[in-house]
Amino acid sequence: MTGPDALTGNLRRLEEIVRMLERDDLDLDQALALFEEGVGRLRAAKERLTEAEARVARVVEDAAGVLSLTDLDD
Amino acid sequence: MTRRSLGGPSGDLFDDGAGSKRSTRAALTVTELAAELKHAAETVTGQVWVKGEVIGLKEYGGGTWYFAIRDAESQLRCVMWRSYTQRMKVAPPEGTEVYLLATPTVWPQRGELRLTAVAMLPTAGVGMQQLAFERTREVLERDGLLDPGRKRPLPSYPRAVAVVTSPDGVVMHDIVTVARRRWPSVRLVLVPARVQGEEAVDQLVAALGMVERLSGIDVCIVARGGGARDDLLAFNAEPVCRAVAAVTVPTVSAVGHETDVTLTDLVADLRAPTPSAAAELVVPDRRATAAALASLASRLASGLSRRTTLTNERLARLSDRAAAALKANLAARRQVFERLAAGLEALSPLAVLSRGYGIAQLENGTVIRRPAQVTPGERFTVRVAEGTIRARGE
Numbered sequence: 001m002t003g004p005d006a007l008t009g010n011l012r013r014l015e016e017i018v019r020m021l022e023r024d025d026l027d028l029d030q031a032l033a034l035f036e037e038g039v040g041r042l043r044a045a046k047e048r049l050t051e052a053e054a055r056v057a058r059v060v061e062d063a064a065g066v067l068s069l070t071d072l073d074d
Numbered sequence: 075m076t077r078r079s080l081g082g083p084s085g086d087l088f089d090d091g092a093g094s095k096r097s098t099r100a101a102l103t104v105t106e107l108a109a110e111l112k113h114a115a116e117t118v119t120g121q122v123w124v125k126g127e128v129i130g131l132k133e134y135g136g137g138t139w140y141f142a143i144r145d146a147e148s149q150l151r152c153v154m155w156r157s158y159t160q161r162m163k164v165a166p167p168e169g170t171e172v173y174l175l176a177t178p179t180v181w182p183q184r185g186e187l188r189l190t191a192v193a194m195l196p197t198a199g200v201g202m203q204q205l206a207f208e209r210t211r212e213v214l215e216r217d218g219l220l221d222p223g224r225k226r227p228l229p230s231y232p233r234a235v236a237v238v239t240s241p242d243g244v245v246m247h248d249i250v251t252v253a254r255r256r257w258p259s260v261r262l263v264l265v266p267a268r269v270q271g272e273e274a275v276d277q278l279v280a281a282l283g284m285v286e287r288l289s290g291i292d293v294c295i296v297a298r299g300g301g302a303r304d305d306l307l308a309f310n311a312e313p314v315c316r317a318v319a320a321v322t323v324p325t326v327s328a329v330g331h332e333t334d335v336t337l338t339d340l341v342a343d344l345r346a347p348t349p350s351a352a353a354e355l356v357v358p359d360r361r362a363t364a365a366a367l368a369s370l371a372s373r374l375a376s377g378l379s380r381r382t383t384l385t386n387e388r389l390a391r392l393s394d395r396a397a398a399a400l401k402a403n404l405a406a407r408r409q410v411f412e413r414l415a416a417g418l419e420a421l422s423p424l425a426v427l428s429r430g431y432g433i434a435q436l437e438n439g440t441v442i443r444r445p446a447q448v449t450p451g452e453r454f455t456v457r458v459a460e461g462t463i464r465a466r467g468e
Contacts, residue, residue, distance in 0.1 A: 021377025
């Protein structure tokens with residue numbers, strides 16, 4: 001789960017989990033399992049939020065048409 | 075003119091001897107005749123306005139146009155040299171009716187009659203650029219490239235954003251500034267291209283093609299700062315529009331000032347009024363996401379503690395013996411909860427399900443406890459350790 005929509009998926013599922021926990025029709029086993037899943041998803045989501053600042057890159061194409069990236073000084 | 079019979083004794087084959095002005099000459103050379111025709115063509119009307127449709131226009135020699143102008147019955151070949159076409163900015167679309175200011179001439183080397191044009195005005199009362207714009211728009215529309223149904227949503231949390239724009243100028247700088255402020259770990263990749271001038275169309279098409287060859291790009295911004303209308307022409311060119319449409323990740327176009335709408339804007343999945351606004355639309359705000367996450371975390375914790383409180387209340391209503399047995403059970407479970415709540419990560423997710431249990435739920439999420447909750451034919455799901463099984467009541 002690293003694609004652009006992994007975080008979207010985690011947030012959406014967390015909403016779902018919280019709504020289920022806030023209802024009364026789960027037994028404790030289910031509630032615990034959902035809570036555990038929620039903790040895992042919270043952790044994954046937090047990781048995305050705290051990733052380090054990325055460098056800005058520039059595409060360079062060589063004579064053979066091969067693309068490479070160099071850091072862009074901005 | 076009378077003509078003597080061929081091979082007569084006087085010797086000069088075509089000398090008609092009847093006093094015409096060329097009577098003293100022998101046959102003209104081709105060059106002489108061509109020169110006379112050229113002179114005649116250039117003097118009979120001189121420079122003149124002619125009205126007709128432009129067809130078969132081809133560009134050679136870095137900007138010289140070769141085409142024909144025609145009406146219902148006739149057509150004449152034309153040339154418009156580069157120094158004149160440069161003022162035109164865009165070529166007239168096929169079939170455009172124009173007024174042409176031209177001088178007829180003959181090209182002796184090829185034996186061809188040509189009109190040498192120095193000015194061209196569309197008869198429709200709108201500029202040539204507008205005509206070209208409308209024509210290209212029609213073509214793109216016919217091919218479905220402007221169809222609203224084609225528009226793709228942007229990814230909510232992109233990791234890498236390609237930016238097709240000029241390596242010079244402030245556009246990239248503006249985008250980097252906004253993106254870093256909103257979500258610093260988003261990776262920006264500049265794909266450089268000239269955005270105005272003769273090479274702009276080719277370079278933009280090439281750069282958009284490169285975006286396809288980069289791995290891990292989630293969204294593509296095509297941007298150019300504000301400028302005169304003529305400076306934005308490349309973004310109305312059909313090849314650029316088609317290249318934007320061919321990019322497989324969602325595209326955002328930000329070209330010129332807020333009031334300028336280019337065809338590239340119409341083909342892209344989203345139009346932004348300025349390059350900075352494009353960065354705002356593409357890159358989410360980390361602080362807002364962090365706040366949403368914090369709220370979910372606290373609801374998650376209170377959701378579970380409420381759950382355990384309810385269980386305690388239920389236990390309190392039960393008989394002592396039963397309560398004692400269940401309390402022991404609950405205590406053991408609460409330990410599990412506390413370990414989890416303390417952030418212990420040793421337990422695998424879905425521990426319960428991994429032991430082979432499943433949770434059957436109706437589509438609205440209600441847990442199924444009695445067969446009567448499922449009507450025949452109703453869909454429900456069974457969650458097991460490794461996923462969800464879709465099922466239907468018999």
